[in-house]
Amino acid sequence: MKRNPxxxxxxxxxxxxxxxxxxxxxxxxxxxxFEKKDEIGGTWRENTYPGVAxxxxxxxxxxxFEPNPDWSNFFARGPEIKEYFERVTDKYDVRKYIRFNEGxxxxxxxxxxxxxxxxxxxxxxxxxxxxxxxxxxxxSFPDIPxxxxxxxxxxxxxxxxxxxxxxxxxxxxxxxxxxTAAQAIPELVNxxxxxxxxxxxxxxLLPLSDFSIGxxxxxxxxxxxxAHKFMRRFAIWFMEHMFTKAVTGHPIQKKLLEWACxxxxxxxxxxxxxxxxxxxNYQVGCKRVIVNTTFYPxxxxxxxxLITSGIERITEDGVLxxxxxxxxxxxxxxxxxxxxxxxxxxxxxxxxNGLHIDTAWQHSVKAYPSMLLPNFPNFFLMLGPNTPxxxxxxxxxxxxxxxxxxxxIEKWRNNEFDEIEPRQEAVQRFNNYVKEGLKGTAxxxxxxxxxxxxxxxxxxxxxxxxxxxxxxxxxxxxxxQTRSVTNQSKNAA
Numbered sequence: 501m502k503r504n505p506x507x508x509x510x511x512x513x514x515x516x517x518x519x520x521x522x523x524x525x526x527x528x529x530x531x532x533x534f535e536k537k538d539e540i541g542g543t544w545r546e547n548t549y550p551g552v553a554x555x556x557x558x559x560x561x562x563x564x565f566e567p568n569p570d571w572s573n574f575f576a577r578g579p580e581i582k583e584y585f586e587r588v589t590d591k592y593d594v595r596k597y598i599r600f601n602e603g604x605x606x607x608x609x610x611x612x613x614x615x616x617x618x619x620x621x622x623x624x625x626x627x628x629x630x631x632x633x634x635x636x637x638x639x640s641f642p643d644i645p646x647x648x649x650x651x652x653x654x655x656x657x658x659x660x661x662x663x664x665x666x667x668x669x670x671x672x673x674x675x676x677x678x679x680t681a682a683q684a685i686p687e688l689v690n691x692x693x694x695x696x697x698x699x700x701x702x703x704x705l706l707p708l709s710d711f712s713i714g715x716x717x718x719x720x721x722x723x724x725x726x727a728h729k730f731m732r733r734f735a736i737w738f739m740e741h742m743f744t745k746a747v748t749g750h751p752i753q754k755k756l757l758e759w760a761c762x763x764x765x766x767x768x769x770x771x772x773x774x775x776x777x778x779x780x781n782y783q784v785g786c787k788r789v790i791v792n793t794t795f796y797p798x799x800x801x802x803x804x805x806l807i808t809s810g811i812e813r814i815t816e817d818g819v820l821x822x823x824x825x826x827x828x829x830x831x832x833x834x835x836x837x838x839x840x841x842x843x844x845x846x847x848x849x850x851x852x853n854g855l856h857i858d859t860a861w862q863h864s865v866k867a868y869p870s871m872l873l874p875n876f877p878n879f880f881l882m883l884g885p886n887t888p889x890x891x892x893x894x895x896x897x898x899x900x901x902x903x904x905x906x907x908x909i910e911k912w913r914n915n916e917f918d919e920i921e922p923r924q925e926a927v928q929r930f931n932n933y934v935k936e937g938l939k940g941t942a943x944x945x946x947x948x949x950x951x952x953x954x955x956x957x958x959x960x961x962x963x964x965x966x967x968x969x970x971x972x973x974x975x976x977x978x979x980x981q982t983r984s985v986t987n988q989s990k991n992a993a
Contacts, residue, residue, distance in 0.1 A: 503913045505627040506530040508616060510844060512598050513542020515632035515882045515898040517585060518563060520594045522902050526910065532626070533594075534618060536603030540589050542634055544582040549660040549680065550687035552578035553710070555791040556893045557735035559728065563588065564899055569721035569728045575710045575791070606848040609877060612918045612985055628909060630880045632898075635888065636838035636950075642675060646814035654832040657684060666831055668692030673819055673827060675811070676835030677703055682790045684835065686798035696805045696827050698819060701947070702780045704761040705790045707768070736896075740965045744890035747785035748962055749940035758784040768796035777808050785942030787949040789891065840950045840959065841865050843881060851876035852921075864955055868922035868930045868979065869971065871901060877919040877983075878912075880905050885959040886934050888951075892965055900972045907975055917982030926979035937962030 507528060509519045512535035523531050539545060554561050558576035562568045566588050572580060589595060599618075606617040607629055614629040639656045641647070647654075653664045657680045666672050672688055673696045674681055682703065688695050721728040746757035761784045769775040778799070780787075799806055809821040818829035843865075849857040852875040860873065867873050870884040882901055889897060908920060935957060938944055943951050943958040951958040961968055 501915075503915065504528060504530060505909060505912060506625070507532070507628045507630065507909070508604075508614065508624065508626040509533040509597075509630045509632050510604050510847075511535065511542065511632040511634065512540040512589075512594075512600075513545075513632065513634055514585060514895055515634070515902075516540075516542070517589055517592075517594055518895075518898050518902055519630060519632055519882070519905075520597050521588075521592045522906055523909075524592075524597075526906055528909075528913075531597045532624065533598045534602050534604050534616075535598050535600050536619065538600050540595075540598070541582045541585055543637065544578050544585065546637065546658050547578060547660075547680070548662070549657045549684045550666075550691075551683035551794075552680075553683060554578075554581060555679065555891065556739065557731075559732045560735035560739065560893050561895060562732075563895060566591075567725075567728060567732065569725075570718050571713055573710055573712055575708075604847055607850070609851045609879070612878070612983075614878065627912070628878045628880070630882065630905065631844040632882045633844045635840055635843075635883050635894075638839040638842045639834075640837045640839050641834060642836045644675075644811055644814055649816050650814050650818070650829075650832055651816040652818075652830045652832065654834070656834045656836070657681070658838070664831055666691065666693050669694065670831060671696070671818075671829045672831045672833060673698060673829040674833045674835055675819075676837065677701070678835060678837060679788060679790050679792075680837075681835035682792045682795040684833070685804070686794035689798040689801050689804045692803065694803045694805075696807055696819070696829065697799065698807050698811060698821075699777070700810070701787070702778045703787060703790050704780055704784045705764055705792050705795060706757070706761055707764040707793050708791045709793050736893075739890075739892055743789075744892055744965050747789070747890045747942045748937075748964065749942070754785075754942070757789070761789065764796075769800065771800070774800065774806060777806055780947075782947035783942050786944075786947040788951070791891070837950055841885075841953060843884065849876075851879070864957075865953055865959065866927055866931050868927040870961075871904070872920075872922040872980070874922055874924050874927055877921040879921075880908075885953075886931075886961050888959070889961045889965055889968060896965075900969055904972050904975060908980075918985045919983040920980055923979055923981050926976075929979075934962060 507523055509516050512533050516533050520531055520533055553575050557574060558571035561576060568584055603619040604616055605619055608615045614626045616624045639658045655661045666688055670693045672693045674685060675698045677699045685695060685697060742753050746753035765779060769778055798804055807821060809823040812820045812822045819827045855875045865885045867881055867884045870887045871880050873879060882898060887897055938958055941962045943960055951960055953959050
């Protein structure tokens with residue numbers, strides 16, 4: 501008789517919503533989604549800074565089963581993306597599974613069950629635990645002396661304070677020049693703020709222009725679904741065969757990407773001195789390539805100032821740089837990224853025999869294949885290490901992983917096992933395969949980036965999107981260890 505498992509999903513962002521739909525459609529009724537905040541949305545709920553947008557073409561950035569011909573821009577804006585996920589959540593009646601304002605603080609595995617404690621000090625037991633906590637959700641704050649002494653307003657881009665005046669004449673300092681900063685800086689500059697940009701490392705920018713999509717085009721795409729499908733498929737083809745292949749070492753695409761970024765810098769920045777300051781000294785793609793056409797024009801305006809001297813410390817009046825200059829500011833914005841290796845942490849998580857996740861990952865963060873951990877049975881980590889794939893849509897990644905998870909849960913439902921986890925040798929073999937592939941990629945091109953783990957290895961997938969989809973199409977049961985409730989090991993077929 502087919503069993504009905506109890507499944508816990510942590511996080512009601514893009515992946516958590518997807519999992520709830522997949523689980524429900526498979527006939528599973530005991531689903532609980534824990535969400536630490538009071539609404540859904542994940543990164544699109546957290547990030548509300550000026551100019552926030554997706555750098556993946558909007559018609560590609562949807563669930564495959566829920567296309568959206570009504571995007572207003574080629575690169576969708578944050579608020580509209582959040583509206584899309586809210587619409588999907590309501591259409592598929594996902595809210596009934598979500599426990600809002602309740603985060604998971606502790607998860608402990610014992611006796612083929614996961615025992616959870618939440619922020620409300622409530623206790624639950626589940627057959628499966630799935631972390632849909634995302635990749636970039638813990639803001640990283642810089643270790644700069646005097647950070648807490650500033651008399652003005654200071655906040656991280658992921659915690660944007662909209663009550664603070666950043667308009668005309670306000671002296672705003674932005675620390676960092678990554679993707680977020682490249683979107684926010686033009687908004688501040690064009691709004692009249694006096695913006696000082698503190699750059700540690702310049703970035704390569706790819707000039708893919710955004711454009712608005714008018715009502716007439718939206719009506720056409722709604723009426724003729726083939727046109728919308730073509731737009732989506734073309735975007736997927738371009739990202740897979742041009743962008744992703746460029747950063748994973750395919751020579752033709754790599755040359756084209758390098759040429760596009762270098763010629764963009766040369767043609768966009770007229771001042772030779774400024775152009776030299778903005779020119780990276782590392783390979784194109786080593787850091788995430790920023791898709792942007794607004795930063796270069798903005799940084800050349802009179803109310804924008806690029807500062808490349810290192811920061812000595814923060815004072816009560818502003819930022820003191822190492823050349824002895826005090827840059828007086830009213831507001832400091834920290835565009836200093838996230839902690840990409842936290843995943844489900846700081847949740848207090850222990851697996852078999854009391855093994856804590858911090859102990860399991862004390863040397864390096866590894867999973868098979870990016871999802872399963874030895875000694876943490878019946879646990880799946882969505883978008884885990886080596887999942888990010890060259891500027892590709894994370895929705896597509898989550899869909900592939902969700903199908904993989906559902907195949908394993910279906911085997912549990914059919915009484916093929918009670919516990920499942922990867923064999924240690926399979927984890928090592930998978931990570932050796934990834935490490936070998938990384939040698940030819942742009943990510944080892946001589947830069948420091950959030951891609952790198954403490955050993956200096958990128959936590960990315962170094963092969964093509966098609967290869968990843970092929971490998972994830974069906975679980976290799978020989979790499980997985982299953983057990984019955986009697987803990988007698990069964991060799992999977």
